[in-house]
Amino acid sequence: MEKFVKHEGLVAPLDRANVDTDQIIPKQFLKSIKRTGFGPNLFDEWRYLDEGYPGQDNDARPKNPDFVLNQPVYQGATILLARRNFGCGSSREHAPWALMDFGFRAVIAPSFADIFYNNCFKNGLLPIVLSEEQMEELFQAEAANPGLRLTVDLEAQQVRTPEGKAYDFDIDEFRKHCLLNGLDEIGLTLQEADTIRAYEERRRAREPWVFAEHANH
């Protein structure tokens, strides 16, 4: 997994609440069996005027000039400002894959849907929760100064503006540790293989049917 320590980058504002995973990456693109290549179809229905399908030449498609990520000032954005309940909907991990593949490293919002929030960490994308008021301040700061850049400092758990205004955020210690070190969670868990086996033995004694092998299935 890609490490995340500190990141300075261009901010793009997505001023809508309840952005769901169908909007982040429409379902026709879930058919890929790979983890990469989703970036060009991030927010597909908003970014393009035609209907997207896999395997298209996305450069040749008509773009929606009003959509934020199509505006020249936001080219190369790596930090997304979003509204409440970002990432609601399905459990598809394609959503963080698409955001990462597009170039985003952090999403800042007042709240996230649970599964999406989880999925971000597994892929080195940092979801940051700030209060509604703080988000409003950031949206306004960005509107007053398009092209705004922010620094996200995971070590210090802070989002900082160029003027030095700092917003503290909370993050779970374990997730922070994994992100800072780019640790593979499966490898970490397998260090506890003996504990898992011991647990299995206890359960097997109590609920043997859970471990039944079904010949004809």
Place this chain on the structure above:
Amino acid sequence: MAGKTLYDKLWDAHLVAQREDGSALIYIDRHIIHEVTSPQAFEGLRLAGRQPWRTGAAVATIDHNVPTTPFKSAADITDETSRIQVQTLQDNTREFGITEFGIGDVRQGIVHVMAPEQGAVVPGMTVVCGDSHTSTNGALACLAHGIGTSEVEHVLATQTLVAKKMKNMQVKVEGDLGPGVTAKDVVLHIIGVIGTAGGTGHAIEFAGSAIRSLSLEGRMTVCNMAIEAGARAGMVAVDDVTVDYVKGRPMAPSGEQWAQAEAYWRTLVSDDDARFDTVVEIDAADISPQVSWGTSPEMVVAVNASLPDPQAENDEVKRSGMLRAYEYMGLKPGIKVGDIPVDRVFIGSCTNSRIEDLRAAADVAKGRKKADSVKQVLVVPGSGLVKKQAEQEGLDKIFIEAGFEWREPGCSMCLAMNPDRLQPGEHCASTSNRNFEGRQGNGGRTHLVSPAMAAAAAVAGHFVDVRELG
């Protein structure tokens, strides 16, 4: 010390290790796999040279991509990417020795219909699948929720999940449900009350006399949409209905083990003195048949109501969401639900494609005909076994006589990954669970309803109160 909730009990029983930072390792009893969210997980295993921890814990099937017209092998799937996913699942399950109910197997179907039907899910289990509607299985007093693809890989490799305990929420629906009011209306009403983020961070236990009066299939419909209420997991405590449902299913315990299992399962209820972080109480008498009008499941009203006025909404974010939804749906505040035209109807999905759902739709369709203005009515059973049962009961004939189309099992128009989809601007009465923009096809307009309400809309050509059909 306060007693434990059902969720507390399930959590404690599966705790492998508690970490200092509040996260924990929990054991996963049943892992259900489908073709869309698993390829990258198997690829990850292969790249790391890892093997599944316990292959017997997993069971796979294909659902999202399968055509609902008859086909014999993966090669018959015309859409190339769909074919690749279906083929890839078959290859992966064979390589790693995992059971798959694949093409042509009568047990194939939507993951959340297939698993309980097979008894692959029994009370007291932890159940995960790379699919958010895994919450459906909570109807069997399981801790069941969706996971992402990295977690699919993690569960395959370690049989555990790194998780954090959620908060406890109880949604209590007390009283008698009126005639024509179904499980789907109950859950849509709940979401209308608490909102799509109402359950965020919580595991919801659905309780109260109205929930207990539902069949196990009805409870699945309710738990299915826990995710639309913002909660990863929904559940219902064990009672006779639960135990009766499980008995005799192919993968359920039998013989001596049955008695042992049943005795344990009977303890899977919240203690009387258990404490919930959040409690929501709903009067069953307040629930009418529901119709969603917007692009979020919380945008829902009673069938005999008018569409809400955004100007009356004080929350600015909500108001702008409503305005956007009106624009997308091509509707105006104040119009009556009954004035919304219906172009297509979809009866199916993991919310409402079990036998009772099909019976409810057939009850309405019987002796009636699809309205001429309705272009298509799709009836898509949740699994091969549901299809077979429906045909034994003659439901297929009722549908066909009414001008409905009787299809092969799969997700179908719930998310339009296969050829079943809406055209831009079309309104669809759908028994599925999500009315997001473009969910059923680019530009399509989804209205979530119960199976009976969907069939009634098919017959009338617009939404009607199923209670007034007679």
